[in-house]
């Protein structure tokens with residue numbers, strides 16, 4: 714799990730649900746239901762969720778030592794991972810933290826090992842599509858009116874194979890990203 718002090722990723726826990734749902738509500742037109750996230754964390758054997766944490770300089774023992782500033786997840790189905798969600802707290806966007814979350818997921822996916830990563834993204838979501846393209850995802854199709862809340866189309870993107878060459882790419886990206894985050898910190 715990726716660490717770039719003061720940021721690090723780790724598996725989502727039930728105690729994180731409130732913070733995660735708050736970011737989710739600020740990130741998507743239709744917020745995730747608490748019961749669904751609860752199911753994902755406790756029942757769904759295919760689900761893997763991660764949170765992005767910022768460690769804080771606690772002023773005293775009563776101050777929180779860390780806060781959740783993003784989250785992401787996928788379902789592992791055979792040798793395929795389907796990225797189901799990714800979001801960063803709005804005021805922390807544009808600082809390569811979404812990239813840290815995606816890179817963390819892809820490194821985890823490689824370890825299963827998975828061969829293919831897929832996702833759906835709203836046609837209007839240029840920022841997310843750019844992020845996925847940066848990680849070699851390609852558009853492979855579309856689903857018309859896939860999003861029931863807005864009627865928007867989904868663009869299907871995949872990256873494969875998650876082989877040694879791709880892992881080499883991820884490692885290079887990781888080194889660049891960690892250096893960049895350290896400089897910007």
Ligand SMILES: CC(C)(COP(=O)(O)OP(=O)(O)OC[C@H]1O[C@@H](n2cnc3c(N)ncnc32)[C@H](O)[C@@H]1OP(=O)(O)O)[C@@H](O)C(=O)NCCC(=O)NCCS
Pocket residue numbers: 740741798799800801802805806807808809810811812813833834835838839840841843844845847
């Ligand atoms: C998508 C999201 C997770 C990206 O996180 P972020 O922290 O803002 O993005 P990063 O700073 O890590 O950007 C990484 C790359 O993404 C792309 N990107 C990010 N924001 C972008 C923007 N506004 N316009 C174009 N490209 C953008 C760029 O390729 C960028 O790399 P670069 O700066 O080297 O060019 C974030 O915008 C978000 O939470 N959005 C709301 C939820 C959402 O739409 N999730 C996707 C569901 S499919």
